[in-house]
Amino acid sequence: MTKLTLKIKRFNPEKDAKAWWGTYEVDVEPTDRILDALHQVKYFQDGTLNLRRSCAHGVCGSDGMRINGANQLACKLLVKDAIKKEGDTVTVEPLMGLPVIKDLIVDMEPFFDHYRSVMPFLVNDEPLPEDGRERLQSVAEQEKIMEGTKCILCACCTTSCPSFWANGKYVGPAALVNAHRFVFDTRDRAASERLGILNQQMGVWRCRTAFNCTNACPREIPVTQQIAEIKRALTTGMI
Ligand code: SF4
Ligand code: F3S
Ligand code: FES
DSSP: OEEEEEEEEEOOTTTOSSOEEEEEEEEEOTTSBHHHHHHHHHHHTOTTOOOOOSSSSSSSOTTEEEETTEEEETTTOBHHHHOSSTTOEEEEEOOTTSOEEETTEEOOHHHHHHHHHTOOSOOOOSOOOTTOOOOOOOHHHHHHHHGGGGOOOOOTTGGGOHHHHHOTTSOHHHHHHHHHHHHTOTTOSOHHHHHHHHTSTTSGGGOOOOOHHHHHOTTOOOHHHHHHHHHHHHHHTOO
């Protein structure tokens, strides 16, 4: 067991005029996740602590939060990787740039509005191949979109982006990754329409290549590279 101090940003809109820091000491295993440490607080010290989580295995994307100043999934970060020595403090805050509903829970609707705005679905009204099989792709064609399919919509990228902090209307890196996934899908027929959306004022050109998104992505998606590929497609008219 090791001791750990959690410094958690708390806010209850029903009684707090502003956010405050709660400090909690917990005993955890070095191989526990920060999510386990947060559960120690919620289950044994202060049941009013609010946070989102579901799978606890880095799949559902619901527990993105700012830990020690960097966006990450609480269920993926090991205690031993979050502290240098026993008793160290780990700060935990809600994602930045989205309205805080309560404690570590932010309103994800603006984030999903941006996601929905880029048509994140396959468009193809052509008849299916006559043999009744699915629309086939080569391995190379599949590899082009493979990275984007790993996105779990955790919002760690978008809420670490300085352009998004400056203007929440910017569509943001998560939406761009999900647009990329279909723009470069050889089975899709709406690339031009989608690129037209991304070419607008709050679209891809708001990206200033800060790279925070790539660093924050728990799925190791090369976010900035994908954004560059969208920019290139727009400037060269390659699609
Ligand atoms: Fe999360 Fe990565 Fe998807 Fe962004 S691109 S929402 S950081 S999984
Ligand atoms: Fe933001 Fe990522 Fe671009 S952090 S500025 S979207 S490279
Ligand atoms: Fe599902 Fe962390 S709880 S990704």
